[in-house]
Amino acid sequence: MLEDKRTKVKVTFFVILVGISAMFTAVVTDHWAVLSPRVEQLNATCEAAHFGLWRLCKKTIFITAEESKGKGCGPISLPGDQNCSYFKHFTPGQDAEVFEVKTQKEYNISAAAIAIFSLAFMILGTLCILASFGKGRDYLLKPGGMFFVFAGLCTIISVEVMRQSVKRMIDSDETIWIEYYYSWSFACACSAFVLLFLSGIALLVISMPQMPRNPWETCMDAEPEPIE
Template sequence: MMMWSNFFMQEEDRRRAAAGRRRARGLQKSQMTPEREGKIKLALLLTSVGATLAVLAVGTEFWVELNTYRDNGSAVCDAAHLGLWKLCTKRLWQADVPAGRDTCGPAGLPGEANCTYFKFFTTGENAHIFQRTTKKEVNVAAAVIAVLGLAVMALGCLCVIMVLSKGAEFLLRVGAVCFGLSGLLLLVSLEVFRHSVQALLQRVSPEPPPAPALSYEYSWSLGCGVGAGLVLILDGVCFLLLTLPPWPWGSLCPKSGHRAT
C-alpha cells in the first residue's frame, strides 16, 4: 500500500514539474525584448497623434466655410461653417473682413453666431443654408463612416495595449489592420463629405428670396481629418512591419568572429 502511495506521489510530482516547465517555456516565448517593446511604444505614440487629429476633426464643425460676397450694399455680410454634426451661421461686419477679400469671412471672425445641430440625425429633416438644401443621405453617410473609423481605431488601440500588457503578440497584426482600415475610412468620409458640399451648392431653392451667390473653402477641421487618415495608415504599416520576421541581413552579412591566434 505504501509503495502505491509513493508511486502516485512521484507521478504527481512529475506532472507538476512538466506543467511548470511548459509554463516557463510559454512565458519565455511570450516575453518581448526591450528593443521590440520600445518600437511598439514608439508606433503607439504615432497612433496617439493620429487619434488626436481624428477626434478633433470629427468633433469640430470647421470642415467647410460658405461665404457670401461682400458687394451687397450693406454694412454686414453672412458666412457659415459646418461639419458632420453642426451648422453655424454668422453675421459679420464688413469692416472686420480683411481688405482685398471679395467674399465674407473667414468664419472665425467675431460676429453674431447661430449654431444648430443637423436635424436629419433625429427627425430626418434636411437643413437649409442660404436658400440651399442639404442632401441628408450623403451627410449621414459621411458621419457614419467617420464614427465607424473612430470605433475601428479604438479597437486597434485596445489590441496594442493587450500586446504590451499581456504579451499577446498575435494581436499586433490585428491592430495593424485596424489602424490601416481606420485611416482609410476617415479618408472615405472626407470624400463623401466633399460630395455632400457639392450637392448642397447645387440644390438651390426656387422659392423667394433668391439664393445669394456663394463661395466655399475647406477649413482646418478637414485638414485634421486628412492628417489623421494619413497618420493612421502609416501607423498601420509600421505595426505590420513589426509583425514580419527580421530582414535576413544576418545570413547575407554574417558577423566575423575573432581570428584564431
C-alpha cells in the same frame, strides 16, 4: 516581446495617439468647411457659415470694406452674431434648412457614419496594442495594425464624402454660396488619415517574423540530423 520590438511599438503607438487625437478633434468640431454668399452692398450684413459632421453654424457679419462688394462674405474670423444648430436629420425639430433642403443630406449622414466606424476601429486597434505588451501576445500586433489601416481608410473616405458634399452644394443653382474653403477640422481629419494609415502599416511590418541576414543563419540554427 523583444526589447527592440517593444521600443518600435511604443514609438508607433505614440504616433497613433496623435492621429487618434486629430481624428477625435475633427469629429467633434464644426470647422470642416466655411461657406460664403456674395456681398451685394456695403454697410449691410451677410451670413457666412461653417459646418462639421453634426451641426451648422451661421455667422452674421457686418460689411464695411468697399473691396468686399461682389465678393464672398467674410472672413469668418470677423466679429458677428453666431447661431449653431444640429442638423435636422440628427435632431428632429432643429432648424438646418440649408442642409436639409438644398444639399444632399445623405452625404452628411454617410460621412458621419463612416467617421464613427473609424473611431470604432481605433478603439479596437488600441486594445490590441495594449494587450500585445503582455508576455507571448506579439500576435496581437497584426490585427492591431489592420484595425488602424481600416481606421485610416474610413477617415479618408469620410473626408472625400464631405468634399463631394461641399462641391455639389457650391455647384448647385439653388444655394446662395459662391465661395468656400476647407478649415482646420478638415486638416485634422486629413492628418489623422496619414498618421493612422502609415502607423497601421508600420505595425504590420513590425509584426512580421525577422528574416535571417543571410541564408547560412537558417542552416546554422537548424538542429543536426541524428546519425543512424
